[in-house]
Amino acid sequence: MLAEKSPSPAQAANRADLAVERNFTTHDGAELFYRYWPAASPEAKGAIVLFHRGHEHGGRMAHLVDEFDLPDHAFYAWDARGHGRSPGERGYSPSFAASVRDIDSLIKEINEKDGFAASDIAVVAQSVGAVLAATWVHDYAPKIRALVLASPAFSVKLYVPFARQGIAAWQLWKGRFFVNSYVKARFLTHDPERIRSFESDPLITRPIASNILLDLYDHAERVVGDARAITVPTQVLISGSDWVVRHGPQHEFFVNLASPAKERHILPGFFHDTLGERDRAKAITLARDFIVGQFDAQEPRLDITQADRAGFTRDEADRLAAPLDLLSPKGLYWAISRAFIRMGGWVSNGISTGVKTGFDSGSTLDYVYENEARGLGPVGRTVDRTFLDAIGWRGIRQRKLHLEELIGKAARDLRIAGRPLHILDIAAGHGRYVLDAIANLEEPPASVRLQDYSDINVERGRALIAERELPDSVTFRKADAFDGEALAAIEPAPDLAIVSGLYELFPDNAPIRRSLGGLAKTIQPGGMLIYTCQPWHPQLEMIARSLTSHRGGQAWVMRRRTQAEMDQLVEAAGFEKIDQRIDEWGIFTVSVARRVSPE
Incomplete structure (x- = not known):
């Protein structure tokens, strides 16, 4: 962390000039720059975090610190990575997802350094920054106080026909490249001073990487289509x-x-720089x-x-069922699809495993984790590789990596806290991801108890333990993950x-509550839950x-749980969420929660 820098009050003409300059270490070790304006009043009521447009930087939002006229609130504005x-x-x-996670890292920094919890924070974001903020709220479900999105760039006007498809094709052929912004300052705002400052600002970033431009479209479409998952009070300002x-x-x-507290305002005549307009x-x-x-x-x-x-997720699942x-x-289309999958099972080991045991079974997931194409000859291996490379299975493998990372992190934190580290997995499948995770721990845990309801999974899991010659403290038992009393x-x-x-x-929440309730009873305050x-x-x-x-060869119909729903169920059981990971496609999350002391 670099030393903070700020001018003295005597040097500052207004509050915007009193920025404290800081850096924070984000998730991958990068040191990102941000500005902090302390509240002018002795006790801050909350914090406003500002996210700038694409091509710009946080300094171009500094004017809002005075113009919002909220002296009892602290303000923050970052320079996104690769900007300012x-x-x-x-x-x-x-990736776009990496920048979204940068936001999560910044909010943690604000909490740890200045004591503002998510519930003390409102977010104001423009253009590309607004899409980043909306994606963060959708994917991480933070309990922030309010979200204001000014001209969110959910769909950029590229003007050239088929430009998006062309960029994707060129990137596929040549690799990542850069696209320069075509936008002139006079098409962003009517404010002459803002136009001059944009044209002369050496920190303006004209190019944007092709991967980020394409990711922007993909994530925007996902978040717009699934905005019913967002329950944070939200205001949308449209130029x-x-x-x-x-x-x-x-x-x-x-x-x-989904939030009942939502507002939409159309501002006639406004150009794209909504918060920088005349x-x-x-x-x-x-x-x-x-x-x-x-805040009130x-x-x-x-x-x-x-x-x-x-x-809406109940309605969606019912339609699919x-x-x-x-x-x-x-x-006819889906009947043909089912027939092709059956035929694929004749030559592909992975598809065959799914057909025999269920595509959601522990056996199929273990095969996906191994990620080794096997089948009848070259054709079978090609079909199997196509199966293994499906986006859902790629997400599953990334979930495994996130599980291993967070198991390791939780184990270190518990060791530091003086806990003996007894590990329990209540539905481990074959247990590969847990065994891989504990193999990388600096110290072996005091005990590892793996459980599953399937006889096949228990048998295979015990075989894995034997193959690795693990001690007697590592066990695998048959048990029901929804038996709250047994878990307790x-x-x-x-x-x-x-x-x-x-x-x-499982679509219903009742068994989830039983399971979480049992875990809350057995995990003592300070213990952790990874879910x-x-x-x-897609x-x-x-x-x-x-x-x-x-389950008996039934159709695999899933009711999605939004991250907010899942987090609320965990919180209701007596846990406080403290960390999260999500893959770059927004499919699977892995979260960590700490058991809090019962009141």
Whole structure:
């Protein structure tokens, strides 16, 4: 962490000039730059975090610190990686998801350094920054106070026909490259000073990496289509004469939002730089009033723990479970799809395993983890490789890596806290991911207890333990992960419990509550729970119409749980979420929660 720098009050003409300059270490070790403006009043009521447009940097939002006129709130503004004074190739990030996780790292930094919890924070974001912020709220489900999105860049106007497809094709052929912004300052704002400063600012980043531009479209489409997962109070400000982004997805996003506290305002004549326009006082007043209203509101957070009974994910699952007329176009299409999968099982070992044991079985997941194409001759291996490279299975393998990382991190933290480290996995499948994780620990755990309800999984898991010649402290038992009383009675009580890939397979929340309730009773305060979630999947219909489950060969119909729903269930059981990982496609999450002391 670099030393903080700020001018003295005597040097500053206004509060915006009193920025404290800081750096924070993000998730991959990069040192990103941000500005901090302490509250002018002795006790801050909260914090406002600002996220700039693409090509720009946090310094170009500094004027908002004074113009919002909220002296009892602290303000923060980062320079996104590859922008402004943050390091990295200009306009580049390893992925859009990496930049979203940078936001999560910044919010943790604010909490740890200045004591602002997520519930003390409102976010104000523009353009590409607004898409980053909306994706973060969708994927990580932070309990922030309010979200203000100004001209979110859910769909950039590229003007050249088939430009997006061309960029994707060129990247596939030549690799990553850079696209320079075509936007002139006079099409961003009517404010002459903002135009001059944009044209002369040496920190403006004109290029954007092709991978980020393509990722922007993909994540924007996902978040707009699934905005019903967002329960944070949200305001959308739409510039009426925007030359840069399309209005349609902005309206769709607003309509889809689940929060009852939501506002949409169209600002006639405004160009894209909504909060930097000549008449921006109109937009700032709207945003300020919304934020103040949310900080003053005493309304309880939207409870979505009943989403299994009524809600959009329940409706979605019911539609997917409804049988199709076999003679209809869709019925014929999916019947042919099922036939092809059966035929694929003749030559592909992976598909054959899925057909025999269920595509959601521990046996199939263990095969996916191994990631070695096997089958009948070259054709079989080619089919098997195509199967293993499906986006869902790539997400599963990334989930395994995230599980191993967070198991290792939790184990270190528990050791530091003086815990003996008894590990429990209540539905381990074959247990490969847990055994791989503990093999990388600096010190062996005091005990490892793996459980599963399937005889096949228990048998294979015990075989893996024997193959690795693990000590008697590592055991595998047959047990029901939804038997709350049995979980509560486990001895020795676990310091770290793991639930991976289980709750996603069951649509109703009642058994989830029983399971979490049992874990809450056996895990003592300070102990940790690692749990997974599947808040989104691009192939839900294909899975429901073509693949079978381990439960008697039934169709594999999944009811998604949004991250907010899953987190609320965990919180209701007596845990506090402290960390999360998500893959770059937004499919699978792995979270860590700490058992809190019962009140």
